[in-house]
Amino acid sequence: MRPTEIKKALELLVPLGQPAFVWGAPGVGKSQIVAQTARLLGRELVDLRAVLLDPVDLRGIPKIGQDDVARWCPPSFLPRCGSGILFLDELNAAPPLVQAACYQLVLDRKLGEYELPAGWTVVAAGNRESDRAVTHRMPSALANRFVHLDFEPSVEDWIAWAQQENMPEELVAFIRFRPSLLHCFDPSGPEKAFPSPRTWEYAGRIVQSRPEEALEYALLKGTVGEGAAAEFTGFCRLCRDLPEPEAVLAAPDSAPVPEEPAVLYALCEALARAMNPATMDGLVRYASRLPAEFGVLLVRGAAARDKAVLDSGAFTRWATANAQVLF
Incomplete structure (x- = not known):
């Protein structure tokens, strides 16, 4: 699904309270789409990196009440009122025990004695196993609790976003000229940096700062990879010689x-x-x-x-x- 289609799907699912899982390669903009949906719907966003949590982090800690009965104190990051999106990012990169702790939260909207407020919806995201990112196979019991949305980059959608965000005109023109470089990811390759919608955004911020030429290339090489950086810097030289x-x-x-x-x-x-x-x-x-x-x-x-x-x-x-x- 294109980013605009993912956004439309979330705009439908979130008000219904239906949990959704957004799958996609690294850097395509999964987290940003969820954040944009929350803003569009006028809802709060709580972004939890599941990979950084332990199972006890979600459940909280017990305390002894005046009746000598232990009750669980849920963590402060879990919402208690209002409406919003509880975003479990990188959920399938979390250890199996953390994923298991999410079973009840996703399906029953509860976690021990904690209950997710009625206006909140759980949305999760993660990389695909084929991307060779750090992932753990999601248990079928948890996977069956989500509507699954497959995120595919779109040149048209990215260009519309880039123009709205006032990305440099030479960057937008370059992606029009070389659309295959919007997202060029080889899971088996040794490169640390590669072109993606996220790294091109970084590249745009670098270009806007107008560093000296040698430094600009070094920064772009470390952002989108050597090949893409070489093509883009050559393209930029052409752009800067254009008539006014x-x-x-x-x-x-x-x-x-x-x-x-x-x-x-x-x-x-x-x-x-x-x-x-x-x-x-x-x-x-x-x-x-x-x-x-x-x-x-x-x-x-x-x-x-x-x-x-x-x-x-x-x-x-x-x-x-x-x-x-x-x-």
């Missing part, structure tokens, strides 16, 4: 049109970000001079950033002239 987007939009009929696909990807991303309603006519005129697929990419990118573009006369004329490409 404002100059292109000011003279759309005479501005040069690059021939290299990599440069066109970068220029389309830069123009889409620089566009405003006043320059929409110039953007459409320049888009008409580009190869058809890049013209569509440019106009769609502009529309994604400002929906008002769709109501402009310039867009209507362009869409009419390019109907055979759009539909």
Whole structure:
């Protein structure tokens, strides 16, 4: 399932109180999707790393009451009121005894004398055994208590997220140009760093800080791996030699049109970000001079950033002239 589909599934399951387990490779963004769902639903999020817990951590400790009867004191991290998501991250990496301690919590919403409040839902996540991450086989009794969702990275979803988060335009353009590098994970490989949605986010923060060139490559190599870092830094050098987007939009009929696909990807991303309603006519005129697929990419990118573009006369004329490409 794509990230947007995972989010829709959680938006349905969480209000129902139905436990769900999100499976996916390292770095694809499982934890982030759960956090986004909690924010969207207006619910609190309690994030527990199950791998760091002991069975007694969940049950708490006993105390003797005035009636000389021992009662369990649940830990402070378990919710007691309100509504939210109790997120058991890396659950299948936890020791079997910790997983066993979760049986009752997941199915019966209880743990000893503790009871999960009515407004709370258990969601868990973990890596697949095939990813060769640290995992323990999940007992069937626990697995049967969840709705299982398989997380698959999506270039389109990641680009939409990256634009919303104002990731560097050269990074967004690079992932458009080399979509296979969004997530390139070989479980049998020796590399410590590899491209993933999570590490590309780290890479974007590094690029935004504008380190010197040699340091930038070293940092990117340690973030997304040597091969991806080499391709990305080369791509960035091309991007930084592009004409100013404002100059292109000011003279759309005479501005040069690059021939290299990599440069066109970068220029389309830069123009889409620089566009405003006043320059929409110039953007459409320049888009008409580009190869058809890049013209569509440019106009769609502009529309994604400002929906008002769709109501402009310039867009209507362009869409009419390019109907055979759009539909």
